[in-house]
Amino acid sequence: MKTLKQYISEAQEKKTAIGHFNISDTVGLWGVFNSARKLKLPVIIGVSEGERDFIGAKQAVALVKSLRTQYDFPIFINADHTYSFERVKEAIDLGFDMVIFDGTELSFEENIRVAKQCVEYAKSQKPLFGERVLVEAELGYIGKSSKVLDAVPEGINLSDEYLTTAEQAKRYVDETGVDMLAPAVGNIHGMLAKWKDPALNISRVAEVSEATGVPLVLHGASGNTDADIQSAIKAGVAIVHVNTELRVAYRSTLDTTLSANPKEVAPYKYLAPSRDAVSQVVEEKMRVFSFLG
Ligand SMILES: [Zn+2]
Numbered sequence: 001m002k003t004l005k006q007y008i009s010e011a012q013e014k015k016t017a018i019g020h021f022n023i024s025d026t027v028g029l030w031g032v033f034n035s036a037r038k039l040k041l042p043v044i045i046g047v048s049e050g051e052r053d054f055i056g057a058k059q060a061v062a063l064v065k066s067l068r069t070q071y072d073f074p075i076f077i078n079a080d081h082t083y084s085f086e087r088v089k090e091a092i093d094l095g096f097d098m099v100i101f102d103g104t105e106l107s108f109e110e111n112i113r114v115a116k117q118c119v120e121y122a123k124s125q126k127p128l129f130g131e132r133v134l135v136e137a138e139l140g141y142i143g144k145s146s147k148v149l150d151a152v153p154e155g156i157n158l159s160d161e162y163l164t165t166a167e168q169a170k171r172y173v174d175e176t177g178v179d180m181l182a183p184a185v186g187n188i189h190g191m192l193a194k195w196k197d198p199a200l201n202i203s204r205v206a207e208v209s210e211a212t213g214v215p216l217v218l219h220g221a222s223g224n225t226d227a228d229i230q231s232a233i234k235a236g237v238a239i240v241h242v243n244t245e246l247r248v249a250y251r252s253t254l255d256t257t258l259s260a261n262p263k264e265v266a267p268y269k270y271l272a273p274s275r276d277a278v279s280q281v282v283e284e285k286m287r288v289f290s291f292l293g
Helices: 004-014 026-039 049-055 057-071 085-094 108-124 166-176 202-212 226-234 244-260 272-289
Strands: 018-022 043-047 075-082 098-101 134-139 180-183 216-218 237-242
Touching: 004 018, 004 134, 004 237, 018 026, 018 075, 018 272, 026 043, 026 057, 026 244, 026 272, 043 049, 043 057, 049 057, 049 075, 057 075, 057 085, 075 085, 085 098, 085 108, 098 108, 108 134, 108 166, 134 166, 166 180, 166 202, 180 202, 202 216, 202 226, 216 226, 226 237, 226 272, 237 244, 237 272, 244 272
Parallel strands: 018 043, 018 237, 043 075, 075 098, 098 134, 134 180, 180 216, 216 237
Antiparallel strands: none
């Protein structure tokens, strides 16, 4: 099996993207894995600090690696949105394949300082599974929600002058040495309830990609149009994150299942339709990210 870094470079060369899907439990994990296996595409499982605290960070790593070994399948695990060096270090020590340092609420200089510390720590560790842990970092604020939103959250400005610039991005990548960069290019975390998310700034994606040379990661792709996501992939995005749409599929299917079966108490029975609903969204997304039609 190739390493995660090789899969990411391969996606970048082919101008496709690897899907990154968040989970909170094994319902989500099997939902994602079943579709990845069906389409024979590499996949990244994401767990935020909240999600990994719920599953157990060590248990999340063990679950994903057990699927990788048992099925000889390229499924990887990312410590999504990690807000401190201490928690990045913890994720690296636990054997995550990649980790995201999110310093978007820090000043630019402080964001650089901590991201650099994370990269140095990752590089100093002996690789546990063939390659060292990859470090992604974020530049530009896109919110923190994985919810269905009524409006673009406060603090996010989608005007061009607030998006990550090629110049900032280049300096950030050069100084920190991060493997991947998640820029603010008009994307927002979460998704809007009543209409599709605002259009992405594709020319900005291309400029940042050109200036930095590292694979870009698109966060908050729930709610963006397929066409917009595909244009971003062609412009340099190699990983696309989806969370909220999976949560909505899980929850709305659970509501329907419970009201249709009010007396069912076996979780593995009333949760199975939610697992399959997650699978369906994952399959649709992976087809978009790989231009499978
Ligand atoms: Zn994100």
